[in-house]
Amino acid sequence: MKRIADFRNRRYNSYVPAAAYAAEVVHGAPLQVDFLTPAAASATDILNAVAGTSGTAMTTFGDDTADAPFGRNVSNGAGGSVTVSGRDYLGQPTTETIGASTAGNKAFKWIDSVTPAFTGNVSVGWGSKLGLPYRMSNVVEETANGAEAAVGTFVAGALTDPQTATTGDPRGTYIPSTALNGSNRILATFLPNNLLNSAGNGGLYGIQAA
Numbered sequence: 586m587k588r589i590a591d592f593r594n595r596r597y598n599s600y601v602p603a604a605a606y607a608a609e610v611v612h613g614a615p616l617q618v619d620f621l622t623p624a625a626a627s628a629t630d631i632l633n634a635v636a637g638t639s640g641t642a643m644t645t646f647g648d649d650t651a652d653a654p655f656g657r658n659v660s661n662g663a664g665g666s667v668t669v670s671g672r673d674y675l676g677q678p679t680t681e682t683i684g685a686s687t688a689g690n691k692a693f694k695w696i697d698s699v700t701p702a703f704t705g706n707v708s709v710g711w712g713s714k715l716g717l718p719y720r721m722s723n724v725v726e727e728t729a730n731g732a733e734a735a736v737g738t739f740v741a742g743a744l745t746d747p748q749t750a751t752t753g754d755p756r757g758t759y760i761p762s763t764a765l766n767g768s769n770r771i772l773a774t775f776l777p778n779n780l781l782n783s784a785g786n787g788g789l790y791g792i793q794a795a
Contacts, residue, residue, distance in 0.1 A: 598676040604788040605779045607719065615725055617774045620715050620759075623653045624767040627710040628662030632699060637707040642670070642698040649695045652767065656692035656716035658758060659683060665703030668750065671696035674716060677794040682750045683709075690740070690753040691794075692716025713765055714740070714758035720791040721757055721775035728772045729763035737761040737773070746786050748795035755791030 610616055624630075637643050650657050655674045661667050661683040668682045674694040683689040689712065701707050724739040738760040743753035761771045781787045 596676065598678075600675045600677045600790055600793060602788070602790075602793065603781055603785055604790050607789055610719060610777050610779075610789060615774045616719070616721075616777050617772055618718060618759075619654070620761070620771040620773065621652060621654055622768055622770050623657065623715060623765045624711070625765050626660060626713040628660045629708045630710040631659070631696060632707050632709050634706040634708050637699075637701040637703075637705065639702055639704045640700065642700045643707060644698050645696045650693070650711060653692075653694075653711075653715055655718050656694035658692055658712035658714035658716075658754075659689045659696070660710050660712040661685060661687050661689065662708035662710065663701065663703070664705060665701060667702065667707065667709060668700045669693065669696060669709070670698045670700070673754075673794055674718070675790065675794075679794045680750045688712045688714070690714065690743075690758065692754050692756075692758055713760050714754075715761070716754065717742075717756045717759060717775070719756060719789040720778045720787070722778040723776045724759060724773055725776065726774040727761060727763065729761070730770050735762040737763070739775070742778075742791045744782065744787070744792065746782055746784060746792045748792050750795065752795075755794055757791075
């Protein structure tokens, strides 16, 4: 019987450098990922027109993506750039700088703070890019509520090493073709990728987050 972790603690970093194996990953075989029932994307459901000061962090009290097991990206609905700090679903500290009225690329599971680079109302929320449990090579299938659906948009993990606040997600993201509405149960099948770069970094969990 395989033991697969399904409880994640934001205070524990479970990232494994150069991971080649995982209990649910069979070498060379497709892996089905259950994204549960993600809510619709919104540019205001974390902070909604909250007055902010340039360079001053605004705490979000650990806002988390309970509807997305592997996190999702953050959308900046404000008129200036913001820096989002938090953790991915593995508990890795993660930071991303997102331009004005732009959707971020990294999948956050927990958000600790948002720091605007301007003074004025700050609005940020969860986007439509869903995080992945492992670094993937491709998507081969999507199902919605038990029925076959068109394949969505897959973005491969960022290979930049070391990662920075402006690089993409190290494992990649997925935008389903099925509408995110809080009730559609979405699953997709991917091909996992455990390859390492020339420095021996990467593996199933991708390059270490930053």
